[in-house]
Amino acid sequence: MRPGHGFRGPSGPRRVGLGGRRPPLARTAPGRLSRSVTTRYNRNVLAPLIAPSLLAADFARLGEEVAAIAAAGADWLHLDIMDGHFVPNISFGPGLVKALRKHAAIPFDVHLMIAPADPYLAAFAEAGADVISLHPEAGPHLHRSLQTIRALGKKAGVVLNPATPVDCVAHVLDLTDLILVMSVNPGFGGQSFLDSQLPKIAALRRMIEASGRDIRLQVDGGVTAATAPRCVEAGADVLVAGTAVFGQKDYAAAIAGLRAPARTAA
Numbered sequence: 285m286r287p288g289h290g291f292r293g294p295s296g297p298r299r300v301g302l303g304g305r306r307p308p309l310a311r312t313a314p315g316r317l318s319r320s321v322t323t324r325y326n327r328n329v330l331a332p333l334i335a336p337s338l339l340a341a342d343f344a345r346l347g348e349e350v351a352a353i354a355a356a357g358a359d360w361l362h363l364d365i366m367d368g369h370f371v372p373n374i375s376f377g378p379g380l381v382k383a384l385r386k387h388a389a390i391p392f393d394v395h396l397m398i399a400p401a402d403p404y405l406a407a408f409a410e411a412g413a414d415v416i417s418l419h420p421e422a423g424p425h426l427h428r429s430l431q432t433i434r435a436l437g438k439k440a441g442v443v444l445n446p447a448t449p450v451d452c453v454a455h456v457l458d459l460t461d462l463i464l465v466m467s468v469n470p471g472f473g474g475q476s477f478l479d480s481q482l483p484k485i486a487a488l489r490r491m492i493e494a495s496g497r498d499i500r501l502q503v504d505g506g507v508t509a510a511t512a513p514r515c516v517e518a519g520a521d522v523l524v525a526g527t528a529v530f531g532q533k534d535y536a537a538a539i540a541g542l543r544a545p546a547r548t549a550a
């Protein structure tokens with residue numbers, strides 16, 4: 285994991301939940317949070333990290349797109365790996381991740397929508413992934429997969445599809461650095477946000493706070509300036525957005541709009 289990854293260190297700052305008891309934290313550098321408050325999302329909730337999804341970028345100019353999104357202030361780059369089997373779409377593999385690595389220094393957040401995933405974990409780690417997330421349904425052993433990702437020196441994530449219950453992650457929290465809530469069925473960008481996932485985000489936030497662990501809570505699918513505040517207020521602290529960033533002319537304005545929507549000026 286490179287500097288500015290957004291995971292707190294042993295004595296670093298913690299996220300404030302709804303009705304949080306700590307003062308709000310602010311962003312001082314990409315992916316970092318500090319108690320020197322200069323901006324705030326609202327009274328009690330931190331500004332989220334923004335991870336634009338490469339799936340919505342111009343595939344004919346990917347190197348330029350990655351450099352542009354980093355220059356525009358993206359905290360992480362989200363890379364969706366699809367196998368045409370686990371999800372009904374095919375995207376790209378570790379070769380492309382490796383080729384893009386030299387175009388930006390921000391963390392690469394790799395979401396594996398492939399089954400099985402285990403045979404490819406080392407390849408994505410070597411390609412330059414910083415976070416590697418996979419689905420419990422990819423099988424066969426989520427616990428072992430997370431152990432493998434950690435052993436490769438990477439942050440390990442668990443992805444919950446819209447129909448996947450929160451309990452799937454309850455017994456692997458000690459091996460989990462990130463939980464990704466899919467707010468669409470995975471496979472395609474440009475879908476509508478599923479409101480049904482908001483209570484799941486809130487439940488996971490409670491689970492994370494109760495565990496006392498440093499676990500990021502990410503949301504992906506249909507995240508826009510309209511849905512972002514609802515995700516953050518439910519407890520998310522990392523937002524993935526494809527269309528809402530790469531589909532806009534001004535990437536920096538799009539990222540800023542997701543991070544601190546006007547309605548949160550409290």
Ligand SMILES: O=C(CO)[C@H](O)[C@H](O)COP(=O)(O)O
Pocket residue numbers: 337339340362364395468469470471472473474475504505506507524525526527528
């Ligand atoms: O994981 C994904 C699809 O499986 C994408 O990251 C997600 O759909 C982002 O696209 P958009 O923001 O346009 O909804």
